[in-house]
Amino acid sequence: MSPLQQYALLFGMAVATVGFVAMLYLIARSFGRTVAEPAKDVPFTAGTLSRSPVWVRYHVRYYGFALLFLAFDMEMAYMYPWAVVYREVGMVALLDMGVFLAILFLGLVYGWSQAALRRQ
Amino acid sequence: MTLVAYLLLVFVGAYVVAVVEEWSTSGRLRPTAPLLHGLALLARESLTPRRHDRNLFEAGPTLLLVAAVLALVALPLAPGLLPVELATGALWLNAALVYVAVALLMAGWGPDGAYAMVGGFRFVGQFIGYAMLIVMPVTAVAMRAESLATIAVVESQAPLWNVLAQPLGFVLFLVAAMAVCFLPPFDQPVAAAELAGGVFGEYTGVRLVVVRLGRLVLVLTLALSVTVLFLGGWLGPWLPPAVWSLLKTLAVVLVMLSVGRYLPRLRTDWALEWGWKLGIPLALVNILWVGVVLLVGPA
Numbered sequence: 001m002s003p004l005q006q007y008a009l010l011f012g013m014a015v016a017t018v019g020f021v022a023m024l025y026l027i028a029r030s031f032g033r034t035v036a037e038p039a040k041d042v043p044f045t046a047g048t049l050s051r052s053p054v055w056v057r058y059h060v061r062y063y064g065f066a067l068l069f070l071a072f073d074m075e076m077a078y079m080y081p082w083a084v085v086y087r088e089v090g091m092v093a094l095l096d097m098g099v100f101l102a103i104l105f106l107g108l109v110y111g112w113s114q115a116a117l118r119r120q
Numbered sequence: 121m122t123l124v125a126y127l128l129l130v131f132v133g134a135y136v137v138a139v140v141e142e143w144s145t146s147g148r149l150r151p152t153a154p155l156l157h158g159l160a161l162l163a164r165e166s167l168t169p170r171r172h173d174r175n176l177f178e179a180g181p182t183l184l185l186v187a188a189v190l191a192l193v194a195l196p197l198a199p200g201l202l203p204v205e206l207a208t209g210a211l212w213l214n215a216a217l218v219y220v221a222v223a224l225l226m227a228g229w230g231p232d233g234a235y236a237m238v239g240g241f242r243f244v245g246q247f248i249g250y251a252m253l254i255v256m257p258v259t260a261v262a263m264r265a266e267s268l269a270t271i272a273v274v275e276s277q278a279p280l281w282n283v284l285a286q287p288l289g290f291v292l293f294l295v296a297a298m299a300v301c302f303l304p305p306f307d308q309p310v311a312a313a314e315l316a317g318g319v320f321g322e323y324t325g326v327r328l329v330v331v332r333l334g335r336l337v338l339v340l341t342l343a344l345s346v347t348v349l350f351l352g353g354w355l356g357p358w359l360p361p362a363v364w365s366l367l368k369t370l371a372v373v374l375v376m377l378s379v380g381r382y383l384p385r386l387r388t389d390w391a392l393e394w395g396w397k398l399g400i401p402l403a404l405v406n407i408l409w410v411g412v413v414l415l416v417g418p419a
Contacts, residue, residue: 006204009123013193013203017186021330027162028326034165041170043233044321049170054234062245065392069248072400076255080211083262087414094411101404108400117396119389 064116068108075104123203130192133366134336137343137373141336144377158329166325169231180227181320181327183219184334191216192341196270198354198361209270210258213345217254217300220338221247224302224309224319227331231322239318243309245388246299249395250306253296256403257289260410261349274353281352285413288406290350292399297342297376299391301335304380308388343372 001009042049060066078100086093111117138154168177194209194216196202206212221244228240262268264285265276283290299306310318320331347353347368354361356368386394 001205003207006206009204010190010193014186014190017189018182021182021185024162024326024329028166028329031163032165034167034325040167043169043231043236044316045234050234054232054237055229058237058241060241060245062248062389062392065245065248065396068396069251072252073255076252076259079255079259080262080268083259084266084268086263086411087266091415094415097411098408101407105401105404108396112397117393119392 061119064111064118064120068111068116071104071107075100122201126193126197126201126203129197129201129362129366130337130340133340133344133369134333136370137336137339137377138332140370140373141339141377144374144381158332161329161332162326164325166327167322169233169322171232172322173230173232175230176226177230177322178327180223180230181323181330181334183223183226185330185337187216187219187223188334188337188341190219192337192344194270195341195344195348196274196353197344197365199271201362202271205271206269208268210262210268210273210349213270214255214258217341218251220300223334227323228309228319233322235315235317235321236319239309239311239315239321242388243302243319246302246306246308246391249388249392249399250296250299253292253395253399253403254300256400256407257286257293257296258349260286260289260407263407263410263414270348270353274348274355277352278355281355282350283352286350286406286410288402288409290346292403292406293350294346294372294375295399297346298380301339301342301376303339303376305383305386306391307380307385308391311385339373339376340369343369343376346372 043054079097082093082097135154139149139151142153143149191213193203194206194212224243225240228236228238228243230236261273261282264282265273267273267276277285302309308318309315310320312318315321320328323331344365347365351368351372353368354365356364359367
């Protein structure tokens with residue numbers, strides 16, 4: 001199969017899965033509908049609607065990790081092609097990536113020393 | 121034809137995971153329980169919270185199932201039993217698994233419930249902790265296989281399985297795999313005892329069926345990926361290849377589901393700190409170790 005056909009198949013799988021879910025919903029619908037009753041639609045907190053809104057800005061206390069994560073995630077994009085040709089290229093590949101990873105690791109250590117790896 | 125056979129095996133596999141999951145939590149082995157529970161849930165009411173964000177609320181469970189299925193079809197059960205032979209199979213696995221975090225965040229935001237929201241954001245934090253521990257061991261596996269194709273990855277393990285060649289990577293990947301499936305001790309987003317169901321607390325009836333199904337396929341996907349990447353996939357004597365894959369996957373499922381019962385729940389910030397201060401340095405050591413062994417070792 002050509003790559004295009006493979007991705008078409010994967011797209012088909014995604015659509016088929018969504019179709020499967022829709023089919024389950026239709027089966028459930030055929031058993032009966034939801035009866036509207038008071039207080040049935042309150043999200044689970046304390047039996048009442050929460051006093052303060054839930055959809056608010058949320059303090060993401062791990063943002064230090066998140067920023068470092070971006071750097072590491074970008075780096076992984078370079079690692080995959082490198083990993084595939086690693087054995088072919090040999091020692092040069094090890095040294096190249098060694099320097100790259102060492103710099104990145106120093107970044108991690110620096111972040112650690114500056115208390116980035118802590119719940120803020 | 122391959123696809124149909126594969127999907128049938130996957131369906132059976134997901135069912136077995138459901139049976140094992142109940143056994144690992146309640147200690148009772150009831151082969152018909154998942155079927156009966158599923159049918160009962162289908163017939164129950166599926167409530168929607170008052171002010172839910174409809175798109176996110178509906179998309180969360182579906183996306184969880186779609187992500188699990190898409191990750192799964194890139195993994196081979198046997199040489200001929202692989203629906204999509206991607207040249208970048210290992211990368212595709214990572215890409216599909218990222219959407220688990222998206223799905224859980226959507227499901228957390230959607231219902232406008234405080235507990236669900238907290239669970240969703242907890243899982244994003246956990247994702248930042250485990251993501252690198254998924255990607256880096258896979259890189260080391262690709263280095264040995266000289267390919268990202270999952271078939272080539274299994275074939276590269278014919279002399280020695282990766283679990284023995286790269287034991288460090290295996291342990292890191294297995295722990296991260298449990299975190300992807302939010303199994304205990306990484307069950308922060310759905311923590312029953314403190315968040316009342318957390319992310320999926322507002323899902324009832326048929327929507328809960330989809331959630332549970334997504335979770336089961338996800339566990340199966342991660343167990344199969346551990347098998348393919350580290351336990352030699354279908355390799356093994358006497359039995360047919362597909363049987364070997366399924367047996368090893370079942371063993372991994374048993375480990376993943378039972379280990380967490382003996383550990384306390386891990387707080388998100390602890391998971392993050394352990395992941396970054398211990399996990400990532402170890403993963404880098406693993407890559408270095410594999411690199412040196414590949415250069416000096418036998419070809």
